[in-house]
Amino acid sequence: MDISSLSYHKFVNFALEEAQLHTTLTPLPYQEKVRSMKVKDEKTVLHALSYKAPKIRLLRSLTIDGSSSMQVLDFAGIPDPMFDIPIFCANFFTIPSLSIIVLDLNPLYDTRTWQDYKEKYYLNLLPLGQKYAELLPWGEKITSESLSFFSPIVIWTKYATNQFKHDILFSAFMDYFKAWLELVDQALPETKSLQMLHNKEAQHRYLTWRAEKDPGHPLLKKLVGEDLARDVVRSFLFEGVDSLGTKTFLDYFPQYRREDGSINQKRSVIGKSYETRPWNAKGEFIGGSYFQP
Numbered sequence: 001m002d003i004s005s006l007s008y009h010k011f012v013n014f015a016l017e018e019a020q021l022h023t024t025l026t027p028l029p030y031q032e033k034v035r036s037m038k039v040k041d042e043k044t045v046l047h048a049l050s051y052k053a054p055k056i057r058l059l060r061s062l063t064i065d066g067s068s069s070m071q072v073l074d075f076a077g078i079p080d081p082m083f084d085i086p087i088f089c090a091n092f093f094t095i096p097s098l099s100i101i102v103l104d105l106n107p108l109y110d111t112r113t114w115q116d117y118k119e120k121y122y123l124n125l126l127p128l129g130q131k132y133a134e135l136l137p138w139g140e141k142i143t144s145e146s147l148s149f150f151s152p153i154v155i156w157t158k159y160a161t162n163q164f165k166h167d168i169l170f171s172a173f174m175d176y177f178k179a180w181l182e183l184v185d186q187a188l189p190e191t192k193s194l195q196m197l198h199n200k201e202a203q204h205r206y207l208t209w210r211a212e213k214d215p216g217h218p219l220l221k222k223l224v225g226e227d228l229a230r231d232v233v234r235s236f237l238f239e240g241v242d243s244l245g246t247k248t249f250l251d252y253f254p255q256y257r258r259e260d261g262s263i264n265q266k267r268s269v270i271g272k273s274y275e276t277r278p279w280n281a282k283g284e285f286i287g288g289s290y291f292q293p
């Protein structure tokens, strides 16, 4: 399959235009730096954008356009911690044989434990999740730790790359992004400073997880080298990991501590599980007992 036509640029263009209908985006300086980043192999182009807006601390996008060999999107919207709004997360990795897709409004608080948070944000969105549950079916076993960052409406799927699925994915991306913007529109600021601090720590924990364990990092390192990749990850993709809190990866995820005090490099210490979708149509968790990372 020639995938040069399956670029994710139109996804990004849609999101920025849609966001501008709801709010005012202010560009952040980092995008200039990444935009001019040299990539080791000549045919790959990285494109980075980042903005802030009222209620949104960071709206950023990284596309990797490898023409016919690879198309990647990493798009996220991270609210201001004054709000407990979920994090918009679109991570699409496409090569000619395969696409690996995560699209979700990632909860700040694990919905398997925090029933009230689940009801607040996801009850109304269950029909949206159902709309795509068959067209973009569950993508086989997954790193167990990741599941705690996913919501009952997560789209986790893998498919042999093709135009039909790409078009469905575009439709899902538009629907999910619009749903997220609605949540942002409706959100009211926390009235208790303690709750704001909880949101901040939950965001920091999320950013700390992804800055350490995101499956895209090895590829990014290969493309731009270790030092730049680290900078892109910590100062751009997961900006806030070094400023929103002071806890370390091992403070949040002590099960990764090795005997010599270093971080276990494995992505998962529990292993992969969840062969099928562990939430039912009512948004109830049906994946059995789970380890709370």
Ligand code: BLA
Pocket: 064, 072, 073, 074, 089, 091, 092, 093, 100, 102, 106, 141, 142, 143, 145, 146, 147, 149, 210, 214, 215, 216, 217, 219, 220, 267, 272
């Ligand atoms: C694979 N990406 C995956 C997988 C998940 C995610 C769940 C399947 C492997 C696994 O279970 O770990 C995505 N995981 C997430 C997300 C969260 C999470 C979004 O915990 C959020 C909390 N993917 C990208 C980018 C690249 C990329 C930018 O988003 C490349 C630059 C690549 N993802 C990529 C590759 C794989 C993958 C190559 C397969 C690697 C493997 O399975 O070992």
